[in-house]
Amino acid sequence: MLKTELCGIKFENPLILAAGIMGSTASSLNWILDSGAGGVVTKSFSQESNQGYKNPTIAEVEGGIINAIGLSSPGLELFKEELKLIKRKGENSTRIAIASIYGSNPEEFSYLSKKIEGLVDMIELNVSCPHAMEGCGAAIGQDPHLTEKIVKTVSKSSSVPIIAKLTPNVTDINEIAIAAERGGADAITLINSLGPGMKISIETGVPILSNKFGGMSGPAIKPIALRCVWDVYEACNIPIIGVGGIINYKDVVEFLYAGASAIQIGTGIMYEGIEIFSKITTYLKKFMIKNDFNSIDEMTGYSHND
Numbered sequence: 001m002l003k004t005e006l007c008g009i010k011f012e013n014p015l016i017l018a019a020g021i022m023g024s025t026a027s028s029l030n031w032i033l034d035s036g037a038g039g040v041v042t043k044s045f046s047q048e049s050n051q052g053y054k055n056p057t058i059a060e061v062e063g064g065i066i067n068a069i070g071l072s073s074p075g076l077e078l079f080k081e082e083l084k085l086i087k088r089k090g091e092n093s094t095r096i097a098i099a100s101i102y103g104s105n106p107e108e109f110s111y112l113s114k115k116i117e118g119l120v121d122m123i124e125l126n127v128s129c130p131h132a133m134e135g136c137g138a139a140i141g142q143d144p145h146l147t148e149k150i151v152k153t154v155s156k157s158s159s160v161p162i163i164a165k166l167t168p169n170v171t172d173i174n175e176i177a178i179a180a181e182r183g184g185a186d187a188i189t190l191i192n193s194l195g196p197g198m199k200i201s202i203e204t205g206v207p208i209l210s211n212k213f214g215g216m217s218g219p220a221i222k223p224i225a226l227r228c229v230w231d232v233y234e235a236c237n238i239p240i241i242g243v244g245g246i247i248n249y250k251d252v253v254e255f256l257y258a259g260a261s262a263i264q265i266g267t268g269i270m271y272e273g274i275e276i277f278s279k280i281t282t283y284l285k286k287f288m289i290k291n292d293f294n295s296i297d298e299m300t301g302y303s304h305n306d
């Protein structure tokens, strides 16, 4: 009943680990898969290593957390060793591995994807990061032309489905999503963290994060993520993976009803532990039986009555 298909890839259930949370090593990714996730997304990595920001990089705030990790990455060669260790085949089940990559230009994204496509089932392009091409001041995912160019360069040569992960920090999310679809994205993930926001210690007067500002995630951003999924469902014809503030099965139902075909969970793990995946699948199944749904497909877009 929970089994579902996304871009031709078969998932045991629609719950996927979001990029950046417990996604740096094969052992934690395997642990999440063992605990009942249908798939996992790695932490975003780049071609060369990147140290990221100094600690503190995470702070708890009302309704969630703010983070400024700064896209720390061990680089392609080291990360490839982790990808090789992900156990992608269960005895009678699928265990879907999705690599999240970032770069500063289309060629770098394309180079990375070619190097890893044999090791994963799908690739998620983190075009929501602040590393813009030379001469272009805005973040990639705030520029429809750059987004389209990157997606096009990667997807035309990729042997696995390509997902574009978008930022909500734009005036018109549809403009960016349509550009990603035009570029050949097989699916869209909505949303990356919101903001940035900040927190200040009233004892010292100093901002808590070393970078001062950080992206907001957790329950407080759920209404915005949900609205992005709703809008893009109406504007595009490719599947949407919803993410942002999901902590229980009710949140999942809302995202499916808004138009998501699958969902990702990040900050929710900090609230509920990794049991969150098995807890949600149990209650989601009960909800589906009670409400006469036979498949995830039937729930996707349920609230759009046209």
Ligand SMILES: Cc1cc2nc3c(=O)[nH]c(=O)nc-3n(C[C@H](O)[C@H](O)[C@H](O)COP(=O)(O)O)c2cc1C
Binding pocket: 018, 019, 020, 021, 043, 044, 058, 065, 067, 069, 071, 100, 126, 165, 191, 192, 193, 216, 217, 218, 219, 221, 243, 244, 245, 246, 264, 265, 266, 267, 268
């Ligand atoms: C600590 C932390 C690190 C993150 N790192 C990444 C990352 O490397 N790549 C990425 O695309 N998103 C990253 N994200 C964003 C999440 O994948 C997700 O889009 C966002 O947190 C909203 O979902 P949530 O409320 O379930 O956490 C990160 C989020 C957090 C909290």
